[in-house]
Amino acid sequence: MFGLIGHSTSFEDAKRKASLLGFDHIADGDLDVWCTAPPQLVENVEVKSATGISIEGSYIDSCFVPEMLSRFKTARRKVLNAMELAQKKGINITALGGFTSIIFENFNLLQHKQIRNTSLEWERFTTGNTHTAWVICKQLEINAPRIGIDLKKATVAVIGATGDIGSAVCRWLINKTGISELLMVARQQEPLALLQKELDGGTVTSLDEALPQADIVVWVASMPKTIEIDTENLKKPCLMIDGGYPKNLDEKFQGENIHVLKGGIVEFFNDIGWNMMELAEMQNPQREMFACFAEAMILEFEKCHTNFSWGRNNISLEKMEFIGAASLKHGFSAIGLDKQPKVLTV
Amino acid sequence: MHNELKINDMQTLESNKKTIEESNNSISLNLPDFTTDSYKDAYSRINAIVIEGEQEAHDNYISIATLIPNEIEELTKLARMEMKHKKGFTACGRNLGVEADMEFAKKFFSKLHGNFQIALEKGNLTTCLLIQAILIEAFAISAYNVYIRVADPFAKKITEGVVKDEYLHLNYGQEWLKENLSTCKEELMEANKVNLPLIKKMLDEVADDASVLAMDREELMEEFMIAYQDTLMEIGLDNREIARMAMAAIV
Numbered sequence: 001m002f003g004l005i006g007h008s009t010s011f012e013d014a015k016r017k018a019s020l021l022g023f024d025h026i027a028d029g030d031l032d033v034w035c036t037a038p039p040q041l042v043e044n045v046e047v048k049s050a051t052g053i054s055i056e057g058s059y060i061d062s063c064f065v066p067e068m069l070s071r072f073k074t075a076r077r078k079v080l081n082a083m084e085l086a087q088k089k090g091i092n093i094t095a096l097g098g099f100t101s102i103i104f105e106n107f108n109l110l111q112h113k114q115i116r117n118t119s120l121e122w123e124r125f126t127t128g129n130t131h132t133a134w135v136i137c138k139q140l141e142i143n144a145p146r147i148g149i150d151l152k153k154a155t156v157a158v159i160g161a162t163g164d165i166g167s168a169v170c171r172w173l174i175n176k177t178g179i180s181e182l183l184m185v186a187r188q189q190e191p192l193a194l195l196q197k198e199l200d201g202g203t204v205t206s207l208d209e210a211l212p213q214a215d216i217v218v219w220v221a222s223m224p225k226t227i228e229i230d231t232e233n234l235k236k237p238c239l240m241i242d243g244g245y246p247k248n249l250d251e252k253f254q255g256e257n258i259h260v261l262k263g264g265i266v267e268f269f270n271d272i273g274w275n276m277m278e279l280a281e282m283q284n285p286q287r288e289m290f291a292c293f294a295e296a297m298i299l300e301f302e303k304c305h306t307n308f309s310w311g312r313n314n315i316s317l318e319k320m321e322f323i324g325a326a327s328l329k330h331g332f333s334a335i336g337l338d339k340q341p342k343v344l345t346v
Numbered sequence: 347m348h349n350e351l352k353i354n355d356m357q358t359l360e361s362n363k364k365t366i367e368e369s370n371n372s373i374s375l376n377l378p379d380f381t382t383d384s385y386k387d388a389y390s391r392i393n394a395i396v397i398e399g400e401q402e403a404h405d406n407y408i409s410i411a412t413l414i415p416n417e418i419e420e421l422t423k424l425a426r427m428e429m430k431h432k433k434g435f436t437a438c439g440r441n442l443g444v445e446a447d448m449e450f451a452k453k454f455f456s457k458l459h460g461n462f463q464i465a466l467e468k469g470n471l472t473t474c475l476l477i478q479a480i481l482i483e484a485f486a487i488s489a490y491n492v493y494i495r496v497a498d499p500f501a502k503k504i505t506e507g508v509v510k511d512e513y514l515h516l517n518y519g520q521e522w523l524k525e526n527l528s529t530c531k532e533e534l535m536e537a538n539k540v541n542l543p544l545i546k547k548m549l550d551e552v553a554d555d556a557s558v559l560a561m562d563r564e565e566l567m568e569e570f571m572i573a574y575q576d577t578l579m580e581i582g583l584d585n586r587e588i589a590r591m592a593m594a595a596i597v
Contacts, residue, residue, distance in 0.1 A: 022585065025592040033596055036567035038575050040585070077568060116491050116569075117513060 002057035002300035003086040003094030004293045005039075005079075007064040009246065009281060014065045026063070035074045037063040039082040041089065045274040047297060050331030055300045059276040060085055062100055066246075069099070072107060079103050084115040087124055092305045094125050095296035098245055101127040105164075105312065122307050126299065128292020129309040132264040133168035134324040135291040136243045138334045139261055140216055141177060146337060147237045147259050149215045157183040157214035159207060160221025162191040165243060165264075168315035169218055174201045175317055183210040186221070218263070219244050231255040261337055264291045269331035288335060298326045378560045380442055380498045388558035390447045393439040395552065398451035399486060400432035403515075406462060406478040413471045414522075424515055431508045438501040454551065458482070458544050465537070472523070472530040473537035479519020480577050481545050487512045488569030489561070496560040516577055523581045531583075535591060542594040545570070571595070 008014035011031060019027035026037045043059045062082035068074045079100045086094040096104055103109070104127070113120050144151055156173055160166040161184035173182055182202040186192045192204050211217065212233045220243040229252050236257040242249035243263030250260045271286040282288035292309075299308055308323070309315065378385055407425040411418045439446050458477060465473035490509045494502055523530060549570065553563040571592065578588045 023589045025589045025596060028593075029596055032564070035564050036571055038568065038572040073562070074564065077565065081568075081572065116572075117509070 001089070001091045002055060002296040003089070003091035004057065004059045004097055004276065004296060005062055005082045005086060005094055005100050006059065006097040006276070006293075007062050007066075007078075007099060009066065011065045011067045014063075031065075031067060034063055034065060035068065035071065039063055039078070039085045041085065043274055043276050045272065045276075047268075047272055048270065049301050049329075050269050051301075051329060053301055053330075055297065057297065057300065058086075058089060058091060059274070060094075064099065064103075066099060075099075075103050076107050076109060076112070079107075080109060080112055080115050080120070083120055083125060084118045087118055087120060092124060093296050093299045093308075095128040095292045096125060097128070097290055097293055101129070101292070102245070122310065123305070124307070125310070126292075126295055126307050127164070127309045128290070128295035129164045130168070130315045130319050131266075131295035131298065131309070131323045131327060132243070132291040133165045133172065133315055134320040134327070135266055135334045136165070136169055136218060136220070136241055136263045137172045137176070137320070138324070139241055139263060139336065140173075140218065140239070142334065143259070143261055143337045144216055144239050147239060147257075149237060149239060151177055151179055153180050154215040155179075155181040155183060155213050156216045156218065157185060157205075157210040158218045158220065159185045159210070160219065160244070161202075162186040162188060162195055163220055164309075164312045164315065166218075166220040167195055167313055168320065169220065169243075170195065170199060170202060171315070171317060172320060174199050181213075183214060185210050215239065217241070219249055220263075227252070229253065231258060234258060259337055262335065265289070265335045266291050266294045266327070266332045267335050268294075269333070291334075294327065294332050295323060298323060298330055298332070301330045302326050376560070377496055377498075378558070384558055386442060386444045388555040389439065389442060389444045391450050391555050392552065392559060393435060393444060394446035394448050394451035395454055396435045396486075396489075397432055397439070397446055398448060398455055399482065400428045400435060402455055402459060403478060403482060403486075404428040404432070406474070406482075409462075409466050410471070410474050410478065413466070413469060413474065420518070424518060427511050427515075431511065434504040434508060438498075438504055441500045442498065454548060458541065458548070461541055461544070470533065470537070472526075472533040473541075475519040475523060476534055476537045477541055479515060479522075480574065481541055483512055483516040483519070484570055484573035484577060485545055485548070487516065487573045488566055489556075491569050492556075492561045492565050493559070516573065520577050520580050527582050535587075538591050539594050542591070546595045 008017055011034070014034065015027050021042060023040065026033055040061045040063060041058050042061050044056065045059070046054055046056050048054045060082050062078045064075060064078035068078065082100065083094070140156070141151065144154060156179050158166050158170050161170050166186070170182060170184060173179055183205050184192060184195065184202045185205060185207050196202050196204055211229070212235070215235050216239045218241045231253060238258050240249055240253050240258065240260045241263040242260060247262050253260050265288055267284065268287045273286065278285040295309065299305065308319070404425045407421045407428065411421040462474060462477045465477065487509060490505050490512065494505050494509065497505055523534065549566060556566060557563065575588055575592070578591060
């Protein structure tokens with residue numbers, strides 16, 4: 001059994017979905033009611049791999065909504081309760097989707113192992129970050145040439161380079177792609193220097209300096225709201241990969257020859273027959289999903305029951321290669337630019 | 347618009363990072379001062395509710411046994427456990443030098459107590475089990491789970507022992523209702539509609555005192571809903587039926 005822990009993109013959205021699913025007691029409730037709502041196992045599904053193996057899984061809505069981010073105790077409970085439910089249902093490997101893995105990391109939930117009469121077994125959970133990082137790298141390698149960017153001559157900027165996904169992407173780019181130059185941007189300078197030392201490459205720089213130089217920009221950090229981007233200063237063509245959560249880059253970067261790609265999204269080779277990705281607002285909800293969710297499925301297909309992606313800075317090239325090969329084998333592919341023929345003109 | 351909102355939220359996460367870290371550091375230190383007058387005053391009522399709750403649970407299981415005589419042995423065993431819990435919680439009060447306000451507690455339970463007695467007289471076993479084995483037990487488990495996190499060391503140990511037993515009790519009512527679901531569903535729904543709002547009221551009534559003990563109202567309610575939902579799920583009700591039943595808690 002694999003599991004996916006997710007949440008709605010907003011409170012309004014959550015209420016609408018609850019109403020559709022028949023959860024009237026929370027659909028009609030205010031935010032306070034949602035703060036006291038238990039996690040819900042919304043859907044069970046069977047998925048058949050391209051190799052023919054079948055697995056079963058469940059989608060658990062944590063009843064968290066982004067409006068709860070300012071209530072850290074509530075947010076913490078939502079994630080832990082959803083994890084407890086997954087474990088109680090006997091699910092072998094569960095991916096923490098959307099904000100839930102961010103909350104787990106930032107709110108340091110590792111110290112909350114005991115939830116009521118359940119002792120959480122971390123090996124049953126994965127952040128899915130290894131697969132997300134691999135998918136972002138593949139999206140970069142496949143789509144840059146499509147818009148006329150030669151990787152050998154390309155300068156790539158990674159914004160949020162010290163994060164779990166960001167550092168893995170840098171590692172891959174330096175070692176596996178032969179790009180011309182890597183620019184690394186992050187808020188904290190100390191881990192950035194450490195990363196540079198580890199990679200023995202890459203240039204540490206600021207966002208303002210990086211953007212006009214980059215042919216490709218990988219965003220794996222949230223963008224500050226106040227940021228003003230002058231698209232005139234960007235290189236053309238330019239590939240922007242939106243690997244953060246939530247995906248909100250396309251509003252900031254509109255212009256001719258600026259190509260924005262939703263990063264870390266994969267497509268399955270077959271219709272899955274579930275409703276849960278409609279909840280996640282995918283373009284083709286029967287096949288598309290977050291790469292982190294797909295990681296739980298891949299691990300279940302591979303009978304690899306371990307917290308494959310866990311903690312920070314543990315993503316090695318070997319792990320990315322392993323999950324990438326398994327991803328392709330079971331029928332997943334990274335979504336590309338042709339999925340979104342949205343070359344925007346102002 | 348939508349995306350703008352999301353950017354805002356993300357910022358909230360970042361800007362709260364400091365508070366979050368601070369709060370995390372104080373998790374284990376965040377215990378109330380057990381020696382203040384205000385703590386003891388609130389404790390006199392909360393402790394009384396717990397003691398009275400365990401006494402009522404004892405009486406209720408003995409009463410339920412009169413409706414299912416062949417279960418008398420099992421139910422007597424459960425009842426005896428409740429008396430053991432009562433003794434434990436009495437010791438918790440004594441340990442803090444607090445005298446439990448039993449009069450307050452009797453009044454606190456009076457409505458639910460009355461409904462149980464009426465159901466008992468009519469021989470409505472389903473209603474009796476819903477009140478005692480589901481609602482009261484889930485209420486107790488939720489309160490104990492939250493209390494454990496902020497209790498004094500003596501009370502913490504006692505409460506941890508009690509919680510293990512209480513899960514067994516929840517299980518007892520659950521098993522009977524599961525076996526008899528086809529014939530008892532209607533009564534279960536009706537009884538729930540009448541009694542779940544009482545639990546909600548009781549929770550509201552105790553919220554201020556609970557917060558003095560560092561027990562958060564939101565957390566209490568959530569713990570209750572989790573225990574309640576779990577039990578109904580185990581009994582064999584589906585998501586929609588549970589949602590319909592839980593509605594009674596928010597109106």
